[in-house]
Amino acid sequence: MEFRCIPEHLPAALSQWDGDCLAVGLFAGADDRPEHPQLQQLTTALGQPLAERLEQRRFKAKPGECLSLDRLDATPQTLILVGLGAPADLSLAGLRQAAAAASQAAVAAGARHLALALPIEGLEAGAAARAMAEATRLALFSDQRFKSEAEPRPQPATVSLIGVAKAAEPTLAAVNATCAGVELARELVAAPPNVATPQHLADTAAAIARDFGITLRVLERSDCEALGMGAYLGVAQGSDLAPKFIHLTYTPPGPVQRRIALVGKGLTFDSGGYNLKTAGSQIEMMKYDMGGSASVLGAARAIAELKPAGVEVHVIVAACENMISGGAVHPGDILTASNGKTIEINNTDAEGRLTLADALVYACKLEPDAVVDLATLTGACVIALGEEMAGLWSNNDGLAEALLGAGQAGGEDLWRMPLRSSYKAGLKSPVADLKNTGPRPGGSITAALFLQDFVTPKLAWAHLDIAGTVWSDKGRGADPAGATGFGVRTLVNWICSGAATGAAARI
Incomplete structure (x- = not known):
């Protein structure tokens, strides 16, 4: 699994990335509805009425909660929204949980190239990048050695971390x-x-x-x-x-x-x-x-x-x-x-x-x-x-x-x-x-x-x-x-x- 950083934030980062699955982290608002500065930007960039879909699917952005949306004949083909809970509770552990949930949803969607757009404000960039990368790979571990018929579980070949500075990439060298x-x-x-x-x-x-x-x-x-x-x-x-x-x-x-x-x-x-x-x-x-x-x-x-x-x-x-x-x-x-x-x-x-x-x-x-x-x-x-x-x-x-x-x-x-x-x-x-x-x-x-x-x-x-x-x-x-x-x-x-x-x- 190859990891890389894309320092630009959404929606500018989408111009540098052409993968098939994008996971975006959203905070839970005080009124039990998801909120995030990127939500409106994401709606504009992808041209999809996200707010209506979120309301329809009762997505509340609880920690680890995931919502997958298919976009036919579009790039990315799959959009995954993952809950982060309250903004004040953001931590490395929360990032790990969100990255793990998003990667499991991506595998279920058959993704080959995944991008994670999770907020890291207030966290050290290198530590945050490594936490997300480790959680992504380890969440997809499946031990099927002793099953007579193993279930194929293709994993993403590349994982891009959107909004993470290139200076954080050296910390990813030890992940695999x-x-x-x-x-x-x-x-x-x-x-x-x-x-x-x-x-x-x-x-x-x-x-x-x-x-x-x-x-x-x-x-x-x-x-x-x-x-x-x-x-x-x-x-x-x-x-x-x-x-x-x-x-x-x-x-x-x-x-x-x-x-x-x-x-x-x-x-x-x-x-x-x-x-x-x-x-x-x-x-x-x-x-x-x-x-x-x-x-x-x-x-x-x-x-x-x-x-x-x-x-x-x-x-x-x-x-x-x-x-x-x-x-x-x-x-x-x-x-x-x-x-x-x-x-x-x-x-x-x-x-x-x-x-x-x-x-x-x-x-x-x-x-x-x-x-x-x-x-x-x-x-x-x-x-x-x-x-x-x-x-x-x-x-x-x-x-x-x-x-x-x-x-x-x-x-x-x-x-x-x-x-x-x-x-x-x-x-x-x-x-x-x-x-x-x-x-x-x-x-x-x-x-x-x-x-x-x-x-x-x-x-x-x-x-x-x-x-x-x-x-x-x-x-x-x-x-x-x-x-x-x-x-x-x-x-x-x-x-x-x-x-x-x-x-x-x-x-």
């Missing part, structure tokens, strides 16, 4: 690579667990390494045993599928100013182990328990294509299944992680933090400037923040602020949560260094505190709990229903914006 990373993450999360196995994640990493010329190392079970990864291997021991510890490395052209480690939880299926998930626990959806690994692999794919300067990126996934068998870990077992800490297993369904423990120890040994882990870690985070925000815990204010900003720029909302040290008392064990779960209150906080025990002291670290955001049954904002690919845009924005290569105070 970033979206490809999001789409890869969505495909990994959406794939059934008999497809997206630990070996499949390793194969995906190998494809990224091959296609973009970066380095891959895959540690087998024996390699992990040699490194003392007892927590990770304890989770993996109940499955017939071999664990795969994945380490991708992107090395930038030129000098390395910063080294970053991204760690993703890679449970390709989570039965709960002997603390078996029961009916109503969404056991059938536990294919998405590898959402963190999907996010970091998607980010790796985008970063490897974009080739940001100055930053070396290590992507780490401890992939395995959590299953029940005669060899599975028992409640009450004690495992020893690779940093020597012993862990009493009081709940086999709190397995993700065990795999992350050894992955974080491994990441810290690379001596990075910052470590960020992503995981579908706790239901407690979903209860606390719902399904539209991910939880963020960090021991470093600069890193937390950078990630919050990167998430906002990518349409991925994060909310910083506390690392309250007194809550760590809930992880005390009478027989080991710590238990793998604490009391129910503050469960997402004690989970983050557990992970912090496996991070080198004073090393900048952040933990993102994406349990509520990795999947959407009905669609959310500009994203269609299903796997969201949450986290990819945040990581890519953070690393490629320069925040990860900035002064030490930033991370």
Whole structure:
């Protein structure tokens, strides 16, 4: 999909564009009727009694509301009016929603060349352009790999952003690579667990390494045993599928100013182990328990294509299944992680933090400037923040602020949560260094505190709990229903914006 900017506004821009579908954003007026400075201009330019049609079709310009009008023997052939809500509410999120709705209506109309005329007054032009472009492509994502008869969905070949200065075009250069990373993450999360196995994640990493010329190392079970990864291997021991510890490395052209480690939880299926998930626990959806690994692999794919300067990126996934068998870990077992800490297993369904423990120890040994882990870690985070925000815990204010900003720029909302040290008392064990779960209150906080025990002291670290955001049954904002690919845009924005290569105070 090709994106370009046309700085002229309607109707002058129409003289430079000869596509077949035009989408125009309209604000909602105080009298519940659409209003916009471009409405009269549009009526004049296209010679169509729009006001009458809008009244007839009861179009009120609510956020995301769309009205498609066919114009036979005319250019453009299809006019799409998309609602923006109240003018005071215009934001990047609103632009994303409007662009997504317009692009879906354009595909339904069979458009090949789409123009978006959405107002960006009061918004930074580059950020607005990128928001519209990302929303357009990602809203049209359709995963039909497992259908016997796929439905053809031709997408627009070009998307023109009317009223956006040419100076904003450089920001569009990263859109397709970033979206490809999001789409890869969505495909990994959406794939059934008999497809997206630990070996499949390793194969995906190998494809990224091959296609973009970066380095891959895959540690087998024996390699992990040699490194003392007892927590990770304890989770993996109940499955017939071999664990795969994945380490991708992107090395930038030129000098390395910063080294970053991204760690993703890679449970390709989570039965709960002997603390078996029961009916109503969404056991059938536990294919998405590898959402963190999907996010970091998607980010790796985008970063490897974009080739940001100055930053070396290590992507780490401890992939395995959590299953029940005669060899599975028992409640009450004690495992020893690779940093020597012993862990009493009081709940086999709190397995993700065990795999992350050894992955974080491994990441810290690379001596990075910052470590960020992503995981579908706790239901407690979903209860606390719902399904539209991910939880963020960090021991470093600069890193937390950078990630919050990167998430906002990518349409991925994060909310910083506390690392309250007194809550760590809930992880005390009478027989080991710590238990793998604490009391129910503050469960997402004690989970983050557990992970912090496996991070080198004073090393900048952040933990993102994406349990509520990795999947959407009905669609959310500009994203269609299903796997969201949450986290990819945040990581890519953070690393490629320069925040990860900035002064030490930033991370």
